[in-house]
Amino acid sequence: MLFSCGIHPLYLDKNNKINLKFLKKLAQENDVIALGETGLDYYYQKKNKKEQKYVFRKHIQTSIKLNKPLIVHTRESIDDTLSILKETESKTCKGIIHSFTGNISSAKKILDMGFYISFSGIITFKNADEIRKTAKYIPLDRLLIETDSPYLTPVPKRGKENQPSYLKYIADYIVKLRKINMEYFTEITQKNFYKLFQLKDKK
Numbered sequence: 001m002l003f004s005c006g007i008h009p010l011y012l013d014k015n016n017k018i019n020l021k022f023l024k025k026l027a028q029e030n031d032v033i034a035l036g037e038t039g040l041d042y043y044y045q046k047k048n049k050k051e052q053k054y055v056f057r058k059h060i061q062t063s064i065k066l067n068k069p070l071i072v073h074t075r076e077s078i079d080d081t082l083s084i085l086k087e088t089e090s091k092t093c094k095g096i097i098h099s100f101t102g103n104i105s106s107a108k109k110i111l112d113m114g115f116y117i118s119f120s121g122i123i124t125f126k127n128a129d130e131i132r133k134t135a136k137y138i139p140l141d142r143l144l145i146e147t148d149s150p151y152l153t154p155v156p157k158r159g160k161e162n163q164p165s166y167l168k169y170i171a172d173y174i175v176k177l178r179k180i181n182m183e184y185f186t187e188i189t190q191k192n193f194y195k196l197f198q199l200k201d202k203k
């Protein structure tokens, strides 16, 4: 089994420094392949921006040091997220922006940094036209999909708890949106996964 470890921006507390020390240790384990979720969330928490940025930067430093990619969470905070990722020290970091809901212009900046972009069930929601536009724009060799379960259940399972097997609905949706075939899409997203997380393709 493979893991990622991180302190989510919505789970910060007064023990951040101790937790970060523990994180650094844990991240060195061989089966930990990524750092995250980390990032910024100004939708649910606006009051502790400084603390969020501090913890995010610490994840970036660990990610560079260990050469393990970042899984970045960003909500109503894309500008700060991008500027922190662009700081000198983070020039060499790699990763993915997960459950992306931004427009084409932010997507461009993310792609320019060499990051991948992942879409969740949000793409199937009625009011997600802007996100669908972005999803049409992303080169397929930089795109991944996820459920983010138990949240963000895709159509047609709205109202139920989300689960990993519902990934198929997100895949179906993107295949139609991009007018490509499923075999090609699964092959390329698998390749992207192995490349991003620096794993050997077991096929």
Ligand SMILES: [Zn+2]
Pocket (backbone or CB within 6 Å): 037, 072, 073, 074, 098, 099
């Ligand atoms: Zn998240």
